[in-house]
Structures are given as structure tokens and as C-alpha cells.
Amino acid sequence: MKVIVLGAGIIGVTSAYQLAKAGHDVTVIDRQKGPALETSFANAGEVSFGYCSPWAASGIPMKALKWLFMEHAPLILRPKVDAAMLCWMAKMLANCTSECYAVNKGRMLRLADYSRVSLAALRKETGIEYDERMQGTLQLFRAQAQLDASAKDVKALAADGIPYEMLDRDGCIRAEPALAHVRDKIVGGLLTPKDETGDCFKFTNALAKRAEQLGVRFSWGTEVKKLDVEGSQVRGVVTNWERLTADAVVVALGSYSPLLLKRYGIKLPVYPVKGYSLTIPIEDASRAPESTIMDETYKIAITRLGDRIRVGGMAEISGYTNDLGEARRRTLEHSVMDLFPGGDAGKATFWSGLRPMTPDGTPVIGPTKIAGLFLNTGHGTLGWTMSSGSARVVADLVSGRKPEIDATDLAISRYV
Structure with a gap:
């Protein structure tokens, strides 16, 4: 499948790497001149x-x-x-409330623990230092x-x-x-x-290089103007340079994700x-x-x-x-x-x-009402912590596989 990932912060780059490992043809689009130059640049580590x-x-x-x-x-x-x-x-x-806190923390710990295992595996297979x-x-x-x-x-x-x-x-x-x-x-x-x-900026840049070795293309200095949606199916992305076709699009634009999605009737909190x-x-x-x-x-x-x-x-x-x-x-x-x-x-x-x-602390990972359009965003202060696990979840979902952890309550559907 041809997959476009929007955003080259820690979430976008880890997503692209896992999607490429799953055998997809991946392009990453970002408005900056390189990886991790916004929220992932100098976080707490x-x-x-x-x-x-x-x-x-x-x-x-x-x-x-x-x-x-x-x-x-x-x-x-x-x-x-x-x-x-x-x-x-x-x-x-x-x-x-105490009830909501218990549910939300349980979700977050589930994803974070999966990400711990995923990061250890990624570090072993790549030898990245950061x-x-x-x-x-x-x-x-x-x-x-x-x-x-x-x-x-x-x-x-x-x-x-x-x-x-x-x-x-x-x-x-x-x-x-x-x-x-x-x-x-x-x-x-x-x-x-x-x-x-660890240094999130160093990690993201090193992983981006590994992703390129797997065939991932990065389009720097490129702004996403709109999604190309036909009926209820995403067909690609329109940028300030060109129209790119895709079978699936992963939105990993952090705080800017809801600004892109609202015109398609997707209310991302x-x-x-x-x-x-x-x-x-x-x-x-x-x-x-x-x-x-x-x-x-x-x-x-x-x-x-x-x-x-x-x-x-x-x-x-x-x-x-x-x-x-x-x-x-x-x-x-x-x-x-x-x-x-x-x-x-x-x-x-x-x-x-x-x-x-997000208002409940849990990121939003999974499909939307538009076929082929997936979300991987809303990680708050824990993007670096949850990135590796989130990327594997979204790569499985895009590939039509069942994720290794329960991801049903991570999707945007939990807000409906």
C-alpha cells in the first residue's frame, strides 16, 4: 500500500518506520526542514x-x-x-473524577508498557544512540x-x-x-x-535515517493544504507543491491535527x-x-x-x-x-x-469515519514515551492486522 504520514515529529517518524517495516510504500510530509523541529525538539527527555x-x-x-x-x-x-x-x-x-481517572490511567499504562517493549526491540534492531x-x-x-x-x-x-x-x-x-x-x-x-x-531530537533524527534506508521518502518544507477525499474514502493529500495519491493517510500533526480534520466533519478533541x-x-x-x-x-x-x-x-x-x-x-x-x-x-x-x-490524557490512535484515514496524535506530554508502541499499533491497523494490545478504546470513536 501507498501510505502518507503527515508530520515528522517523534510520532510521525516512528509511524513511518513501522509502516515501512510492514512492507508499505511510505512518504512523510512536514512543513519544517527536518525531523523533530517542533514539539519533539527539546522536550523534557x-x-x-x-x-x-x-x-x-x-x-x-x-x-x-x-x-x-x-x-x-x-x-x-x-x-x-x-x-x-x-x-x-x-x-x-x-x-x-476518580472513576474516569482509573479508566484513563489504565489505558495510558497499557499503551506505555507496550511502548516500553517496542522501544527496547527497536533499539536492539537499530543500535540507535541518543x-x-x-x-x-x-x-x-x-x-x-x-x-x-x-x-x-x-x-x-x-x-x-x-x-x-x-x-x-x-x-x-x-x-x-x-x-x-x-x-x-x-x-x-x-x-x-x-x-x-534520552534526547528525543537525536532519536527521531537517527530513526528517520533508518526509515530512509527502508525506502521512506521525506518531503521537507511542504505544507498540507487539504486531504483528497472522494465520498467516504481518502485518496491522498494536496500540498503546496502537488497532489499525492495514497491508499492510506496517517495524521500525526500533533496540536495541528484538529485544524486539518474539522473540515471533514471529524471533531478531534x-x-x-x-x-x-x-x-x-x-x-x-x-x-x-x-x-x-x-x-x-x-x-x-x-x-x-x-x-x-x-x-x-x-x-x-x-x-x-x-x-x-x-x-x-x-x-x-x-x-x-x-x-x-x-x-x-x-x-x-x-x-x-x-x-x-486530549481531555482524558489518552492519545487518539486508529481509524476514522473516512476509510483509509488514520490518526496517531494527542499524546500530550507523553509522545516520546508512547511513540514506539503507538507506531506499532497504527502500522498494524493500516495493514489490516489486529494489534498486539487492545486498541479499540484508543480510537476517536470513544468520544462519540
């Missing part, structure tokens, strides 16, 4: 198969109100007259209330057989020795030892939630992290990437804007320098990206 939770939870509405008045808030809301934003927020609030480390994620609690509230996550991890360890202060320091310098600032942590770290990152050169390794720490107070991930520290996080709901606010930079600096002052923040690179979020 976490590959967090265990630290995988929906944002919509029973306590979030009250926490959100409190965060709005914090100097270093993990959530920033810039409301505007935007029907898509208001609709998305309403749907997210509707998911803020500043990877296999030392887990430490969710760090500064307050006893945070430690107590982790019980619901522990319950979900146990139910799905995901390995974890509850650590006291000394246990956290054994996992991350640099925390010894700030031991009085922490009370404990939740370690998910199967989690990994994906909205951009902006995140920020700093990339800081390490000058004192004894005061730098070994793997990934999730600072629960500020919802910020601090990750070791070779000789750099990547600090990423926050959730800004402000539409399709990519400005760099200095207040957001100060929050990132505050979190990392408070725990790991081993880098030179003055030499940091500041970046922002638009995460494609």
Missing part, C-alpha cells in the same frame, strides 16, 4: 512508562485554582474567546501531603504490574546522590525503575498545551541528576542528557502561541537550581513547544 498519568484527576480543579495565584505555578491559564479551548476545558473537567539512560524516574515529594496523595498512583501501578519502589529521604539520595546536598527539602519519592531518559524547557550545560557532575527527577511541587522534570541537564514542564493553556515568557524561565530555573545547582543556568537554552493534549 523523559521516557516515563511508569510515571504515566492523566492530568484530569479528582483534585485537579481545586489545585488549579490555587496554582493560578502561585509565583511558580505548574499551570498557567490565558483564557480567550476560543470555542475549541472552552470545549476542551469542559471535557477535561468532566474527566476529573544519550539514553536506563535508571528510572524518581517522583520527588517535598511535602508529606504529596507523599500521601501518591497512594492512588501506586494502586494503579500495582494493578497493571508496573514495577515501583516507595522511597524515604535516604532512599531518594541513594537513587540520586546529588540530593544529599538538599536532603532537608525532601520527604520521600516514588521510583519507577523501568523508566528511561486535541488542544495545544504549551510546555517549556531549559537545556543547561553541566559544570559540576556531583550536583547534577543521574536520571530523571519529577519535582512534584512544580510538576517539572529534571533529566540528565549526557553532559546536559534538560529541565522541562509547566502547562500553559493559551492557544497556538509559542512566545517565551521570562516568568516561565524563572520557574524552571528555580526548580532545578533548588535541587541540582550543578549547571550554569546563565548558559541555558530556553525553548517552548505545543503539546497535543
Whole structure:
């Protein structure tokens, strides 16, 4: 089959690679000049198969109100007259129940665990290197209330057989020795030892080269104008350069996916939630992290990437804007320098990206009401984590095979 993949971020490139492995003739279209130059460029570096939770939870509405008045808030809301934003927020609030949280987290863990296995297989078959480390994620609690509230996550991890360890202060320091310098600032942590770290940009570019070796063609600097739909069947894509025919099209455009799809009557509840990152050169390794720490107070991930520290996080709901606010930079600096002052923040690179979020936290993977049109989008903060598994699921569905995991509740049909 001739398959067109729209988007060359981590989701689009992994999809193209798996589709080519399945024997398809694949073309990838992206408006940028190379792979992973938007949301996948400088993300937090976490590959967090265990630290995988929906944002919509029973306590979030009250926490959100409190965060709005914090100097270093993990959530920033810039409301505007935007029907898509208001609709998305309403749907997210509707998911803020214990029942919805349990269902949504179960879906996410299922896909994340499958992605863990898929990434390990991909790494073995390709030998790709990307500043990877296999030392887990430490969710760090500064307050006893945070430690107590982790019980619901522990319950979900146990139910799905995901390995974890509850650590006291000394246990956290054994996992991350640099925390010894700030031991009085922490009370404990939740370690998910199967989690990994890595540079998503390096990985995506290396995999794109492997995909080219399998025959995948990349069309750079190309804008998708519209889908070519005849009746209820997709026939290809119209770009700013040409019309391309295809038997199947996979939409992996992240936050921009719903903008393309709405003209075809497909209401995809994906909205951009902006995140920020700093990339800081390490000058004192004894005061730098070994793997990934999730600072629960500020919802910020601090990750070791070779000789750099990547600090990423926050959730800004402000539409399709990519400005760099200095207040957001100060929050990132505050979190990392408070725990790991081993880098030179003055030499940091500041970046922002638009995460494609669904209101229930689970990505949208699978067919649509238009035959031959498939979705692989809406991964939010977990695109890097879920990419390998998502790609295998969509490759199986396009190929007419039953995926190795239950994917029925990952499709857009769950919103109907």
C-alpha cells in the first residue's frame, strides 16, 4: 500500500518506520526542514512508562485554582474567546473524577508498557544512540501531603504490574546522590525503575535515517493544504507543491491535527498545551541528576542528557502561541537550581513547544469515519514515551492486522 504520514515529529517518524517495516510504500510530509523541529525538539527527555498519568484527576480543579495565584505555578491559564479551548476545558473537567481517572490511567499504562517493549526491540534492531539512560524516574515529594496523595498512583501501578519502589529521604539520595546536598527539602519519592531518559531530537533524527534506508521518502518544507477525499474514502493529500495519491493517510500533526480534520466533519478533541524547557550545560557532575527527577511541587522534570541537564514542564493553556515568557524561565530555573545547582543556568537554552493534549490524557490512535484515514496524535506530554508502541499499533491497523494490545478504546470513536 501507498501510505502518507503527515508530520515528522517523534510520532510521525516512528509511524513511518513501522509502516515501512510492514512492507508499505511510505512518504512523510512536514512543513519544517527536518525531523523533530517542533514539539519533539527539546522536550523534557523523559521516557516515563511508569510515571504515566492523566492530568484530569479528582483534585485537579481545586489545585488549579490555587496554582493560578502561585509565583511558580505548574499551570498557567490565558483564557480567550476560543470555542475549541472552552470545549476542551469542559471535557477535561468532566474527566476529573476518580472513576474516569482509573479508566484513563489504565489505558495510558497499557499503551506505555507496550511502548516500553517496542522501544527496547527497536533499539536492539537499530543500535540507535541518543544519550539514553536506563535508571528510572524518581517522583520527588517535598511535602508529606504529596507523599500521601501518591497512594492512588501506586494502586494503579500495582494493578497493571508496573514495577515501583516507595522511597524515604535516604532512599531518594541513594537513587540520586546529588540530593544529599538538599536532603532537608525532601520527604520521600516514588521510583519507577523501568523508566528511561534520552534526547528525543537525536532519536527521531537517527530513526528517520533508518526509515530512509527502508525506502521512506521525506518531503521537507511542504505544507498540507487539504486531504483528497472522494465520498467516504481518502485518496491522498494536496500540498503546496502537488497532489499525492495514497491508499492510506496517517495524521500525526500533533496540536495541528484538529485544524486539518474539522473540515471533514471529524471533531478531534486535541488542544495545544504549551510546555517549556531549559537545556543547561553541566559544570559540576556531583550536583547534577543521574536520571530523571519529577519535582512534584512544580510538576517539572529534571533529566540528565549526557553532559546536559534538560529541565522541562509547566502547562500553559493559551492557544497556538509559542512566545517565551521570562516568568516561565524563572520557574524552571528555580526548580532545578533548588535541587541540582550543578549547571550554569546563565548558559541555558530556553525553548517552548505545543503539546497535543486530549481531555482524558489518552492519545487518539486508529481509524476514522473516512476509510483509509488514520490518526496517531494527542499524546500530550507523553509522545516520546508512547511513540514506539503507538507506531506499532497504527502500522498494524493500516495493514489490516489486529494489534498486539487492545486498541479499540484508543480510537476517536470513544468520544462519540
